Amino acid sequence: MLSYRHSYHAGNHADVLKHLVQVAILDYLLQKDKPLCYHDSHAGAGLYSLASEQAQKTAEYQQGIGRLWQYQAKSAALGRYLSLIHSLNPDNTLAFYPGSPKIASLMLRPQDVIQATELHPTDYPILASQFARRRHSRIENMDAYAGFKAMLPPLVKRGLVLIDPPYELKNEYNDLVAGLQEAYRRFPQATYAIWYPVIERPAAEAFITAIVGTGIKNQLRIEYCPCPDKAGFGMSGSGMLVINPPYTLADTMRDALTELAPMLATNTSVNSDNTAPLWQVSQLVGE
Numbered sequence: 001m002l003s004y005r006h007s008y009h010a011g012n013h014a015d016v017l018k019h020l021v022q023v024a025i026l027d028y029l030l031q032k033d034k035p036l037c038y039h040d041s042h043a044g045a046g047l048y049s050l051a052s053e054q055a056q057k058t059a060e061y062q063q064g065i066g067r068l069w070q071y072q073a074k075s076a077a078l079g080r081y082l083s084l085i086h087s088l089n090p091d092n093t094l095a096f097y098p099g100s101p102k103i104a105s106l107m108l109r110p111q112d113v114i115q116a117t118e119l120h121p122t123d124y125p126i127l128a129s130q131f132a133r134r135r136h137s138r139i140e141n142m143d144a145y146a147g148f149k150a151m152l153p154p155l156v157k158r159g160l161v162l163i164d165p166p167y168e169l170k171n172e173y174n175d176l177v178a179g180l181q182e183a184y185r186r187f188p189q190a191t192y193a194i195w196y197p198v199i200e201r202p203a204a205e206a207f208i209t210a211i212v213g214t215g216i217k218n219q220l221r222i223e224y225c226p227c228p229d230k231a232g233f234g235m236s237g238s239g240m241l242v243i244n245p246p247y248t249l250a251d252t253m254r255d256a257l258t259e260l261a262p263m264l265a266t267n268t269s270v271n272s273d274n275t276a277p278l279w280q281v282s283q284l285v286g287e
């Protein structure tokens, strides 16, 4: 039973971090003329109206993109990300927020491939309709991990695989680790970006340890927690674990997060048990 709908959360602080990292990676890959493949394993609906009942009910975007979108960024990655948001909102009113496949479609060239899997029976057709006319695209109503087996490796042997599950089910962390190993075995040249929530610090650390424990080399951790750990309930922050990151990504994200971090923070002090900073960019496993 799939109860998660991303429309309740679109544009929140976790989306801002995730999509900023996505944009920075794609911008790097786009420097080469050679086509690339973008594979989105948990793609969502693609485009979200912030006026929808769901978005208005939680109003999470107001603490995320809502605080940020009029800002004149100094760092290149933040500027590029915000320019994409503006391209969807030309009337200077924040009405729409792009999901990860939409961000990819705004950035990629006609020769690049977009692949996506989305299981939800309502969100899948909304997503698929946005790609119906795009030549090099394959959008499937399929389980993410079955999709790795069916769709990887792509014909184009460079690209980005974004893995962004809702983490609603108990076995989702284990499924992800197994699925990542399968995908990596099939497509080791790709960059992988895996989103994870920080709800309870020990659970987040256990997840990182499990990914490091796969033995896959070259892992970069990028994390941003606008709320202190144990602030009460809910998600204090989130991270992206990036495998095979562009060599520029760590510095690009340090610049972007230095600028972004105070803007979404609800408390800029370190967390209550003084173990986690507001943001971090750290190499976990070397090349």
Ligand SMILES: C[S@@+](CC[C@H](N)C(=O)[O-])C[C@H]1O[C@@H](n2cnc3c(N)ncnc32)[C@H](O)[C@@H]1O
Pocket (backbone or CB within 6 Å): 002, 004, 005, 006, 018, 041, 042, 043, 044, 045, 046, 098, 099, 100, 101, 117, 118, 119, 120, 123, 142, 143, 144, 145, 164, 165, 166
């Ligand atoms: C966090 S949302 C994705 C948001 C999207 N990546 C973005 O950034 O705009 C997670 C999505 O995964 C879908 N989903 C959940 N389990 C899945 C599975 N096993 N395979 C494919 N999609 C799944 C949900 O329906 C939901 O739309």
